Amino acid sequence: MRVGCVGVGTMGGPIAAALAGAGFDVAVHDPSPTAVARTGLPQATPAELAERDVVVLSLPTPEVVLDVVPALVGTTVLDTSTVGPDTSLAAAEVLEGRYADCPVLGRPAAVGRWTIPVGGSQELVDLAAQVLAPVAARVVGVGPTGSAATLKVLNNLMLGVVNAATAEVLALAEASGLDPAVFVDTLVDSGAASVSGLFREVAPRAVRRDYTPTFSVALLHKDNAIALDLARRHGVELPVAQAAQELNGQALAHGRGDLDSIAVLEELLG
Template identity: 45%
Template sequence: MVEETHSTGGVGTVGIVGTGTMGAAMADVLRPHHRLVVWDVDEASVRRQEAAGSVVAADVAELTAEADVVLLSLPGPDVVRKVVAGERGVLAAAGAPGVIADLSTVDPGTARAMATAAAEIGVGYLDAPVLGRPHRCGAWTLPVGGTEDDLAFARPVLEKVAARVIRVGDVGAASILKLLNNLMFGAINAITAETMATAERLGLDPQTYYSTLADSGAASVSNLFREIAPKIANRDWSPAFTVDLLAKDNRLGLAVIEEAGITAPVARAVVGLNEEGRSAGLGALDTSALVQLFEGVEREG
């Protein structure tokens, strides 16, 4: 059952663990409305937060002791498990938040395991991965897995970073939705890279190729195409979303599909291309950089 409702109200202190690209975007939106306590392993990241007015915690335990709601914005399942249930994680701290909301992209098994561990000490848990690009924070959509009560507690915070907060089921359901979405992202990214390289090889100007299609009304044109095709044409590899992160998400997505007993040739091809990009040294670049795999190189397969 899908539920979309809206709420007003407030939570005193919000903690954010992970102030990279997405976490920093959330902090900027939340800071005017809540006392904000942050922590990240990256010193430069937290110093930027401190300069902007966030309180920087010494560690996860200190953040947890002060926060009513803890938001996680972390790179993957292993880090989430360590931050939530590790020896010095959120659940081991002296104080406990009302709800942990994980906005990272992880597998549903990790989300469910962390929710179970949280429930043992009376802490609510939501998986609420982001649908949206960093610069759109405030207008994101958040699919949410978890109980209605836990969502009601965290909703006043979540509704500040997202225009739509939609309960899609129990914990784990939102992670499944996000992983399937990111497989679609991977497929669109891959075919955009492939066709942009092909167009240039066949004598079409890349700028002309994308601008003609982007404004054509053709059913094949997506918002992602409109975003990454200009980056390819302009050779702009500054990362909105890195190849490394896409590769991680797509591996997790493929595993979910295969666990369901479904043959997934397109997902397999996307995962393979991402891994080829990582092997070619493109991992830290924007996903649009995968076009380099098709430019002037004979590829196997």
């Protein structure tokens, strides 16, 4: 099968590599020459990729997705980007139904073990299961177009709350005289219900003030803004998530957007 990949950065790069490794004929497009060169795969324009059997998107914002999809009319698009349901529905309309929202549940290092929910027809779910098998342990249909996009932004809203709570307890540990490293080391393998996968990953790095990005403040802020907008439109109040988003916004305003999400800790340390 001839597959195109548009966007080969943090998530799209591992996707392209896994697909090529599984024997797919893969060509890529990305505005970053460095990202393209890193894949070692042939480059093509979006219009050229539209001649392929399927194109996988991994793009940073809804706006970029909607800028790209008109050039892809004629092929089927599997969109692993994190966007809202409105973007998915708009893209599906442009592509005359040949679009499925297929966002990734998992961190980049877990490629091959991801879960990928799919919004779209059963035919599109089956196609996604075939194409994305090299990157996902589980590909599951969750409803019509936009359903998977909704699921992903709700997941990331939870991530935002856990991220903010992790930053808060580390700040309070330090302020109260408890060594944050001792706090983290004691909890991380304790089996306590409070210990999430995110805590395991970011808390030890936060203690070292290592904010090398896996998932940046800017992307978290973008994703949570989509979810909070969805909540407002449905009349659902989310005070905890809103408070976490305000912390994200402060970090963004202070120039920390490119740092890892847990860099919001610096807003609390003063």
